[in-house]
Amino acid sequence: MSGPAQIRLEGLGKTFVHAPLGPGDEHREDHGVVVLRDINLTISRGDFVALQGTSGSGKSTLLHLIGLLDRPSQGRYLLEGRDTAELDDDAASAIRNQHIGFVFQSFYLIPYATALENVMLPGMYSDRPQSEIRARAVELLERLGLADRMHFRPSRLSGGQQQRVAMARALLNDPDLILADEPTGQLDSTTSKEIIELFRTVNQTGKTILLVTHDEDVALAARRVIRLSDGRIVGPS
Amino acid sequence: MGVQLFLRIAKMACGAVFSAKVRSLFVVLGVSFGIASLTLIVTAIDGANRRAVEMVEMFGPDTVLVLGGNIKKRAAGMRTMTLTWDDVKRIRQSLPGAYLVVPMRSKSDLTLRRGNQTFSGTHGVGATENYASCWNWPLSEGRDLNQEDVDRAAKICLLGDKPARELFGAESPVGQVVFVNKVPFQVVGRLSYRGMASGGGHDLDNRLIMPLTTLTMRFNLDRKYFRAIRVKFHRPEYMAAHVENLGDLLRSLHRLGPGDDDDFTVITADEVLKFLAMFKGGLLVFLGATAAIAVLVGGFVLANLFSITVSERSFEIGLKKALGAPNSAIMLQFLAEAALLTLIGGLLGLAMGLGLGQFLTGLGVLVIRFSWKVFFLSLASALAIGVVFGLKPARRAAAMDPILALRGPE
Incomplete structure (x- = not known):
């Protein structure tokens, strides 16, 4: 059912050098707070993975590492067989732009831009022509049932609508991988179900989905669940 | 999401836009005062120069004017009809x-x-x-x-x-x-x-x-x-x-002895130029200092307000980075915003400077002369203020860690 390995983590670890004082300090070793240790994980193309764990378990940090927003302290991260340690900032930006789509808990829509402009944003950093980007954004918004909300600013949209705009934005450049950090964290249960259904639909088009959540219902929608505790993978059960 | 929370968020969003408007206005005004002074000084000096040329031409470089009486020692009761x-x-x-x-x-x-x-x-x-x-x-x-x-x-x-x-x-x-x-x-x-x-x-x-x-x-x-x-x-x-x-x-x-003062004054085109140079020098020092201070103040207003803007919009910066914006694109965006605001300020300042110049000309205080040089000089200075004072905040924005930036200001 799953394709070839898309993401391969080998002995990945992350230590925050400047540790904040407060919760988490009990993890302090010599040089700071160890957030992730010895993560070995392979995710195949087309998979739908839920990353579960309590707050502070390191799941968001793992998502950031996979999304090339942060760099590991130890271990290797191979993306499509390529060692990501070789990538400089701009190369990582280009990969995020073309191959990875992000969905966040608080939607992160730009308040002074319309829904359409928000969706078009990733296209602005690609070399595709403006007309093509616009056409693609309109198509996505229509497909997500937001045709009549295109020229609204985020403040005039409901939470579910805002998250759908964010989904459309994540899909704009047709990425292979969608990373979502608690995408239903600010939504009521009905809206959550709609959004999760949307993720499943997207997954059926062959895109890999990695979703961070602490919600059991959300995790059930995934094909595979990985649990994190204290910075370690504690198994799928 | 609760209606109350939604209303609060909506209100905060409106507040943010409005505060950005007020902030933009301050940047524009700050820069425009500087550019207005600059416009005034350049047009006034051009005006004085043209006037000098005209006066010398009119006066004639080959001609003198002898006036009765001594202008430099205007003693009381001195005869001017000599x-x-x-x-x-x-x-x-x-x-x-x-x-x-x-x-x-x-x-x-x-x-x-x-x-x-x-x-x-x-x-x-x-x-x-x-x-x-x-x-x-x-x-x-x-x-x-x-x-x-x-x-x-x-x-x-x-x-x-x-x-x-x-x-x-x-x-x-x-x-x-x-x-x-x-x-x-x-x-x-x-x-x-x-x-x-x-x-x-x-x-x-x-x-x-x-x-x-x-x-x-x-x-x-x-x-x-x-x-x-x-x-x-x-x-x-x-x-x-x-x-x-x-x-x-x-x-x-006039039978004046060796110790007597002249009872006449000889004015040449040189004297006219000297007077004008003195006038111009005073103008240059006064308006130049004003313009420099105003431009500097405008620049600092810009730098400070932009610094606040960068902090406030850190989520936008983090988001754009996550969506694949290279650091250079982030820097360019903030520089462009700064340049846009200062250019608007520049145009406003140009209009203010010319308006003030017309007003002072009307009062007979000075003569101004508009030229395209002033237009381009003002806009170029405005642009320079934007780029120079916007550079530090823009670089800070570009160098932000996307994860920390997304989390927003603590």
């Missing part, structure tokens, strides 16, 4: 290089009448032959004063552009009669428009020239002395020597 016909005769006869010597007296506030039309406030000048050529003042029609007019004390006159237009409109005044304080004069020539009205106090074009003899006879003025003499020289490159010779001659004619 120049006589005898002086004129002796200068004509024996001053080397002098080829045109024209004595002048004036009577202010003449009233002119033609038919039932009157025009008052005209400055009357009595002179001898070749008045117009000694002032390098071309006639637009008719002829200059000649020796016969002076010898006969003829009731003829040259009309300045202003009274000619007021009394005759588009008609030619030459050959017509005007009454000057009830005395009829025939107009023989019309002076061309000189247009140096601004700043100088009175309008140069509002004048009427008649033979000196006519002026003293018809208007009951002292017949022996007069106020000024114009002397035109060959070889203007020896002006310093000409001036010295003239001074020596007048001192001996």
Whole structure:
């Protein structure tokens, strides 16, 4: 059912050098707070993975590492067989732009831009022509049932609508991988179900989905669940 | 999401937009004051330069003006009527290089009448032959004063552009009669428009020239002395020597001893330039300091407000980075925003500076001159403020860690 390995983590670890004082300090070793240790994980193309764990378990940090927003302290991260340690900032930006789509808990829509402009944003950093980007954004918004909300600013949209705009934005450049950090964290249960259904639909088009959540219902929608505790993978059960 | 929370978020969003508007306005205003001062200084200096060129051209680099009395030592009760016909005769006869010597007296506030039309406030000048050529003042029609007019004390006159237009409109005044304080004069020539009205106090074009003899006879003025003499020289490159010779001659004619002060003043084009340079220097220092401070203040306003903007919009920066914006794109965006605001400020400042300049010109304080140079200089300075003072916040934005930036300001 799953394709070839898309993401391969080998002995990945992350230590925050400047540790904040407060919760988490009990993890302090010599040089700071160890957030992730010895993560070995392979995710195949087309998979739908839920990353579960309590707050502070390191799941968001793992998502950031996979999304090339942060760099590991130890271990290797191979993306499509390529060692990501070789990538400089701009190369990582280009990969995020073309191959990875992000969905966040608080939607992160730009308040002074319309829904359409928000969706078009990733296209602005690609070399595709403006007309093509616009056409693609309109198509996505229509497909997500937001045709009549295109020229609204985020403040005039409901939470579910805002998250759908964010989904459309994540899909704009047709990425292979969608990373979502608690995408239903600010939504009521009905809206959550709609959004999760949307993720499943997207997954059926062959895109890999990695979703961070602490919600059991959300995790059930995934094909595979990985649990994190204290910075370690504690198994799928 | 609860309605209350939604309303709160909506309100905060509106607040953020409004506060950004106010902030943008401050940036624009801060920059515009600087650019306004800059515009004013450049146009005023251009104006002063043009004026200097015009005045020297008008005054004539080959000509001096001798005034009765000592301008530099204006002792109380000192006579200003010290120049006589005898002086004129002796200068004509024996001053080397002098080829045109024209004595002048004036009577202010003449009233002119033609038919039932009157025009008052005209400055009357009595002179001898070749008045117009000694002032390098071309006639637009008719002829200059000649020796016969002076010898006969003829009731003829040259009309300045202003009274000619007021009394005759588009008609030619030459050959017509005007009454000057009830005395009829025939107009023989019309002076061309000189247009140096601004700043100088009175309008140069509002004048009427008649033979000196006519002026003293018809208007009951002292017949022996007069106020000024114009002397035109060959070889203007020896002006310093000409001036010295003239001074020596007048001192001996007025029987001044070695310890006595001059009872006359010789003004050359150089003196005019010196005065203007002094005026310009003062202007430069005053407005230059103002402009520099204003520009600096505008720049700091920009830098500070942009620094706040970068902090407040850190989520936007983090988001754009996550979506694949390279660092250079983030920096460019903030620089572009800064440049846009300062350019708007620049345009506003340009308009303010020119407006203020027009106002000051109207008050006669200074003369401004607009040119495309000012336009481009102002906008280039505005752009420079944007780039220079926006650079630090823009670089800070570009260097932000996307994860920390997304989390927003703590």
